[in-house]
Amino acid sequence: MPGTKESAAQRLTEWLQGLEKFDLPDWDSLPQLELYMDQVILLLTRYLAPLERDGEERTVTASIINNYVRMKVMPPPVKKRYSRTHLAYLIMICTLKQSLSISCIQRLLPQDHSEEAARTLYTDFVRQYRASIRFLCSLPLSRGELTVEGGARLPLEGENGLAATSAILATLSKMLTEFLLAEKDGKEDPIEDEDE
Secondary structure, three states: OOOOHHHHHHHHHHHHHHHHHOOOOOHHHOOOOOEOHHHHHHHHHHHHHHHOOOOOOOOOOHHHHHHHHHOOOOOOOEOOEEOHHHHHHHHHHHHHOOOOOHHHHHHHOOOOOOHHHHHHHHHHHHHHHHHHHHHHHHOOOOOOEEEOHHHOEEEOOOOOHHHHHHHHHHHHHHHHHHHHHHHHHOOOOOOOOOOO
């Protein structure tokens, strides 16, 4: 019966199992050959398919990629061809744009568009992404509450309990990311109270 606690728990279990199977390609798995735009889009669609939600527009299109180049979020193609450096940038951008603004993402990416800088950042990104998935999948999310180190408890029951807690954590994570990037750039704290 749809909407029951058992069906919700089953859907959550299936979603977590799908998440465990999702994996970003390693740097050495990215094609060494330079690709044209349509080939890049096909590859990215395959790599990022699990991130797409039903009924939403495609994660990446030619115009989106051109905008990232125009905005200097990633390096421009060379003679209309894209290297694995471009693919690495696009995978990171498309993954992060689920929750961050392009300006935040741009501050996370290396300003030095060299292959070595991209390789280092991408390798770290994939490692951190995999660790984050393992961490999320290890949490006992189907229970009524989640107890973390130090005894702090997150309630997960009630109508939309897990969804609300997840949304709040996503918001706080985004705020933390913006704070850390502002610190890195030497800017003011973005969460200061404007009434002061």
